[in-house]
Amino acid sequence: MRIRNLLLVGLLAVVVIAPGFARGETEEAFLGISGGPTGGSFYPVAAGIAKVIEDQVPGVRASAESTGGGVENVSLLAARQTDVGIVTLDALYDAYANRGADHLRILSSGVLYNQLLIVRADSDIRSIADLRGRRVSFGPAGSSGVVMWEAVFTLHGLHEGDYISDYLSYTDAADALRDGLIDALGCTIISAGSPYPVVSELEATTRIRFISPYPDQEVIQRSRQEFPLYVVVTVPRGTFRAITEDMTGVAFTTLTGVRGDLSDDLVYRITKAMIEHREEIASFHPFAAEYVSPENIQLFYEQDLPIPFHPGALQYYREAGIVQ
Numbered sequence: 001m002r003i004r005n006l007l008l009v010g011l012l013a014v015v016v017i018a019p020g021f022a023r024g025e026t027e028e029a030f031l032g033i034s035g036g037p038t039g040g041s042f043y044p045v046a047a048g049i050a051k052v053i054e055d056q057v058p059g060v061r062a063s064a065e066s067t068g069g070g071v072e073n074v075s076l077l078a079a080r081q082t083d084v085g086i087v088t089l090d091a092l093y094d095a096y097a098n099r100g101a102d103h104l105r106i107l108s109s110g111v112l113y114n115q116l117l118i119v120r121a122d123s124d125i126r127s128i129a130d131l132r133g134r135r136v137s138f139g140p141a142g143s144s145g146v147v148m149w150e151a152v153f154t155l156h157g158l159h160e161g162d163y164i165s166d167y168l169s170y171t172d173a174a175d176a177l178r179d180g181l182i183d184a185l186g187c188t189i190i191s192a193g194s195p196y197p198v199v200s201e202l203e204a205t206t207r208i209r210f211i212s213p214y215p216d217q218e219v220i221q222r223s224r225q226e227f228p229l230y231v232v233v234t235v236p237r238g239t240f241r242a243i244t245e246d247m248t249g250v251a252f253t254t255l256t257g258v259r260g261d262l263s264d265d266l267v268y269r270i271t272k273a274m275i276e277h278r279e280e281i282a283s284f285h286p287f288a289a290e291y292v293s294p295e296n297i298q299l300f301y302e303q304d305l306p307i308p309f310h311p312g313a314l315q316y317y318r319e320a321g322i323v324q
Contacts, residue, residue, distance in 0.1 A: 029060040033064050042254075078099065084258050091147065093229060115148070120177060132158060139170060214248040230251065231251040233249045
């Protein structure tokens with residue numbers, strides 16, 4: 001049983017998902033919408049989704065949950081301790097294909113989070129290999145960035161224990177880098193086409209330098225073979241002052257996952273509310289629109305991802321002409 005912060009209700013409620021609820025047999029549904037740390041982008045997206053569901057779907061109450069992020073949200077969905085979650089594609093697929101959570105489904109699209117490694121400009125660190133024995137932060141424990149960067153570091157011969165991890169929020173990690181308390185920060189640089197505010201604020205006060213996780217084609221090819229769900233991206237020059245030429249970065253893909261055992265009718269109704277009231281969801285965070293964009297949903301669907309969409313969501317998308 002998890003204590004959930006009911007959005008806009010001003011009270012704490014213990015949310016219990018009864019077995020009959022998955023079959024649509026209860027009169028009132030209580031949905032947990034798992035986001036991420038309150039300082040990040042996942043939580044306000046979840047808050048927007050929860051508010052629209054609670055306002056627009058009769059008989060359904062929704063709660064936005066602060067969690068460790070996309071990886072933890074997959075675990076919560078797999079354990080049926082939440083109902084909808086902002087998740088990463090790689091973690092969702094791993095749970096679906098390898099960890100017995102084949103009830104997981106896709107609800108809607110998401111965002112690419114393009115990342116580079118950041119160090120102080122006066123640092124002697126020039127590559128990931130130089131971080132052996134040094135202190136780094138990739139985000140909160142259980143977050144998508146931590147899992148991705150730990151995988152990327154193995155491509156450079158660095159494994160758990162070869163460096164010291166501080167599990168800080170991006171804001172706290174930027175402060176720690178500024179103060180010399182950590183040596184490097186693995187951080188989102190661009191998301192949904194926009195520079196990440198934490199990095200802009202860091203660069204405004206501190207001289208920084210960016211390091212690519214993919215310094216050559218050999219590393220890129222190994223990444224594509226070993227971690228095919230991570231995307232090799234180009235971060236354009238000028239994105240930040242310290243990026244004076246195009247750099248190769250790494251990205252994880254986020255999307256909205258849902259429990260597959262929720263009834264088709266319930267998921268149809270929440271999908272309809274999300275898409276038809278997407279402007280309200282988009283008002284919660286600049287990135288939120290990406291999760292309810294018909295164009296993005298169509299692109300995700302056409303990718304033929306190895307995890308199915310929920311039938312209730314697909315029913316609405318087909319009726320709305322979003323997918324064929």
